[in-house]
Amino acid sequence: MKQDTVPVVIIGGGPAGLTAAYELQKLSHAHVPQVYEASDMVGGISRTETYKGYRFDIGGHRFFTKVREVEDMWREVLGDDFITVQRLSRIFYRGRFYDYPLRIFNALGNIGPYETYKIIGSYIKWKLRPKAQEDTFEDWVINRFGGRLYMHFFHSYTKKVWGIPPSEIRADWAAQRIKNLSLPKAVWNAISGANDTASLIEEFQYPRLGPGMMWEKTRDLIEKQGGTVQMRTEVVKVNRDGNRVTSIDVRRWTENGGQSEKTERIEGAHFVNSMAVRDLIHAFDPPPPPEVVAAADRLKYRDFLIVTLMLDHADPFPDNWIYIHSPKVKVGRIQNFRAWSKEMLPDQNTSSIGMEYFCQKGDGLWSSSDEDLRKLASEELEKLDLAKASDVIDWTVIRQPKAYPVYDGEYKEALDTVSGWLKTLENFQTVGRNGLHRYNNQDHSMLSAMYAARNILGENNDVWDVNVERSYHEEFEAKPKNKASKERLDKGAVL
Structure with a gap:
């Protein structure tokens, strides 16, 4: 790295981490982002998995926002690779299908x-x-x-x-x-x-090859501009000296799926985190005060798995997705990926149906064998009269830990304690869904990351105070917080 550059270490290659790197490069040539991602795919929960040419989401991911800067980034990265999808979704309840929206x-x-x-x-x-x-x-x-x-x-x-x-x-x-x-x-x-309710929009934008396409292209652009995105590299320690973070320790995964016994130290001038905040607190060395660690341990997550069934015919139902309210089956939501984009399937005479189950790591569902999950999903698809179990020609299972931060009775007090301590760090910020422990949309995660990048360059945005509600209001107006923000607004950007 050149002597006149400023290294910025970014933990996590999901939407928040990659957006922070992209925004930083957009605004500064001197700051060089170094992204470290533990898995072998970028995009986090917004990645697109593949199996024998079939592409599928970890839950469906619509691209809709009223935040201008987020929309601009989507367009800058993907351009003509967006398609417009008409929404069709229903609720299954008491043996009947209810249109949703009503x-x-x-x-x-x-x-x-x-x-x-x-x-x-x-x-x-x-x-x-x-x-x-x-x-x-x-x-x-x-x-x-x-x-x-x-x-x-x-x-x-x-x-x-x-x-x-x-x-x-x-x-x-x-x-x-x-x-x-x-x-x-x-x-x-x-x-x-x-219909002006954000969660009920009638159409939305979608990358033709799934949401992972957005983050794969973002990664490529970051690397083209001189940044790095290192995969299979887990951050195991965040080293600090008082209220300044000095470095991180990483451990790389080997080709055979194991972890190297050696750790490598990465130094930086600024740090942006998007890993789950509970894990983050335990990674600090020296550790935070005991009450902060105890508070972090009270934060809970809901896990998720998807059984994707390939059927021998196209479109057993026309919906993009169906919410399953019936307590008679365990499946919570069902995706029809061909209804999102036909390019998600290699064979248009087949179907790719995502059976989504909400669970806890270690419970009966999570611990079931893949074969047992295939059997369960196939039987429930037939029980709902959407297709026959015998129509299934192939299948695959993906388990996703920490998919959703839980808003239980303890979370608010615990998160206030954790965030209060994290705010005392001078050169360290945390962003994104799990980094802020907020069940937010993709655009909110991206906006928090944009704010973090601007803070590195001298602004003073509170990433914990990104108001996701206001970004959906028709009357939303940008309010510059400082001179740099105002200058960007004058050029047409919305904060």
Whole structure:
């Protein structure tokens, strides 16, 4: 590395880590990003896995944002490789399929006039006498939809996803993920066709070869500009001297899948992290104060696995994905990858169906053999009357630990303690979903990383205070925090 360059060490090659490197190179020729990724693929949970020519997501990843800078980066990197996908998704509940977003006649026809009357009555009751305090997911939803609709469409699915009752999930999660949706708005959208709720958009952009295409191209651009992205290189220690980080220790994976016994020390001037914050705290040497370590240990994660089934015919259902609310099956969501992009399949006369299961590392599902998971997924696909188990011609399984940060009753106090200590570090920032322990969208992870890169160059953005809600509001306006931000705004960028 040249003497007049400034090394910036970035932990993790997912959307946040790669965005930080890309943004840094865009704004400075002197700062050289060095990205270290433990796995053999970039993109994190937004990567695209491949199996015998079939490409599939770790969950579906729509590309939709109202943050101009994120949109600009997507376009700069992928250009014409984006396709526009019409959204079609449904909910399977009590043996019927409900259009999602809501279609009024479909919903009324499925649920019936008596139950519709009960839902409206429950909604009026809770609007007249709402819960005074919205501490939990359950409180938040009931105040906006009524207890009856909550019971039908929120309780069972939320418990399946998170593995804990909705009464134990904090309201923060609902406010962030469901955003500004309410029953009157849902009904009005269904009648009028209007829809300004971010989670219910009718069409979205998608890389023609899956979301991993975005991050593979970003990696190539970073390396073309002189940065490095080193794969199969796990960060095992973050060394500090007081409130400054001095270096990281890495251990490289060998070609046969083992780990080298030797560690290598990497020094840097600035550091950006996107690994899970609980693991990060345990990586510091010397360690943080005991209360910070104890707080980090209280942060929990929900794990995920996908059984991708290849079928002997195309499109057993037209949806991009289906939410499975039925407690009679374990599958939580089902993807039809050909409905996302036909280029995800090598043979257009077949199907690639992702059966998604939410679980905990070490539980019965996670520990099941791949063959047992294939059998379970095939049987559940048939039980839902979507295809026959005998239609399956091939399959593969991917397990994803730490897919979702959990918003339980302990997380807020614990995260405040952890973030309070991390903010005392002068040259170290943490970004992204797991780096901030926030169940955010891809664009929010990217925006936090952009802020971190700008901070290295002299700005003073609080990456912990990136407000994901405001980025979806139609009235969102950029507010420059300093002169450098204002200059960029004057050139047309939105912060």
